[in-house]
Amino acid sequence: MKTLAELKAIREKMQNQVGLRAEDHNHTRVVVGMATCGIAAGARPVLTKLSQEIQERGLTDKVAVTQTGCIGLCQYEPIVEVMVPGEAKVTYIRMNEEKAVEVVNRHLVGGHVVDEYTLGATDMK
Amino acid sequence: MMPEISLNVLDVTENSTRAGAKLVSILIQADHQADTLTIRIEDDGCGMTPEQVEQVVDPFFTTRTTRKVGLGIPFYKYAAESTGGSFSIRSQVGKGTVVTAAFGLSHIDRMPLGDITSTIHTLIVYHPETDFVYTYQIDERSFVLDTREFKEILGDVPFSEPEVSRYIFEYLTENKNEVDQGAVL
Numbered sequence: 029m030k031t032l033a034e035l036k037a038i039r040e041k042m043q044n045q046v047g048l049r050a051e052d053h054n055h056t057r058v059v060v061g062m063a064t065c066g067i068a069a070g071a072r073p074v075l076t077k078l079s080q081e082i083q084e085r086g087l088t089d090k091v092a093v094t095q096t097g098c099i100g101l102c103q104y105e106p107i108v109e110v111m112v113p114g115e116a117k118v119t120y121i122r123m124n125e126e127k128a129v130e131v132v133n134r135h136l137v138g139g140h141v142v143d144e145y146t147l148g149a150t151d152m153k
Numbered sequence: 154m155m156p157e158i159s160l161n162v163l164d165v166t167e168n169s170t171r172a173g174a175k176l177v178s179i180l181i182q183a184d185h186q187a188d189t190l191t192i193r194i195e196d197d198g199c200g201m202t203p204e205q206v207e208q209v210v211d212p213f214f215t216t217r218t219t220r221k222v223g224l225g226i227p228f229y230k231y232a233a234e235s236t237g238g239s240f241s242i243r244s245q246v247g248k249g250t251v252v253t254a255a256f257g258l259s260h261i262d263r264m265p266l267g268d269i270t271s272t273i274h275t276l277i278v279y280h281p282e283t284d285f286v287y288t289y290q291i292d293e294r295s296f297v298l299d300t301r302e303f304k305e306i307l308g309d310v311p312f313s314e315p316e317v318s319r320y321i322f323e324y325l326t327e328n329k330n331e332v333d334q335g336a337v338l
Contacts, residue, residue, distance in 0.1 A: 029331055030320070030323055032302065032303075034320060035317075035320055038307075038317060039310055041316075042310045043310070064223050067163055068155055068164075072271060073271075076271060076274075083315045083318075095279050
């Protein structure tokens with residue numbers, strides 16, 4: 029059984045480190061659509077996976093994962109938008125956990141957009 | 154239709170946060186004697202007028218002016234009622250909203266509860282500005298997570314901090330196991 033004492037220990041350890049990492053405008057933002065359409069299409073595991081991978085690759089200082097509502101492209105959910113400062117926004121569509129790992133590795137770490145998963149790669153209807 | 158009840162919990166609670174709720178209470182309660190699984194989500198958000206409440210349960214109401222109203226609630230209501238259960242929304246403008254769904258626990262058509270731990274974890278970590286009181290109860294056993302207690306200890310250390318996020322997930326997982334002994338709802 030987890031106790032609150034463990035949380036206190038984490039707090040004490042973190043205390044000195046926080047603040048060094050104040051939000052700045054150089055953060056890359058990864059945004060997951062979490063409205064009814066996104067959730068029904070499987071956005072929750074995608075969000076969890078992205079967050080895990082970003083932690084495991086030690087990117088939490090540079091990348092912030094957040095969520096948003098419906099962006100009006102329900103048929104393409106789960107949708108993940110990647111916003112790198114100074115670059116055009118990239119919209120990944122029909123995401124799943126495997127694609128999420130690939131986006132972290134190739135785009136966030138490698139710096140190359142995974143073209144085949146983007147909205148631009150599909151025939152818009 | 155959502156494949157699991159916990160995704161409906163996520164969906165409804167996302168609405169609570171969009172309604173500006175400061176505190177959301179989520180209750181998951183299984184009662185084997187009464188054969189019910191009750192899910193209650195209560196928020197102190199902006200609330201709805203009686204007309205708006207009527208609209209959110211009607212999937213074919215199309216003269217809406219915003220996109221807030223959709224299929225989420227109608228499917229949730231149907232999922233509960235099709236198991237011999239019930240569904241209700243009580244809301245007051247300026248006060249908040251209570252969405253209660255009761256499912257027939259042993260009914261063949263009841264969706265599984267699903268990964269409620271991931272759902273609650275996602276809500277807590279990605280809505281740091283909202284407080285949550287989560288109660289998971291099976292018959293006489295239960296546990297409660299109150300994010301206000303966590304915040305009091307953490308001070309300015311955010312929930313998104315990897316170690317804290319992991320702690321919250323483990324807290325949810327271990328306490329849930331303690332309550333349901335690994336039984337799947």
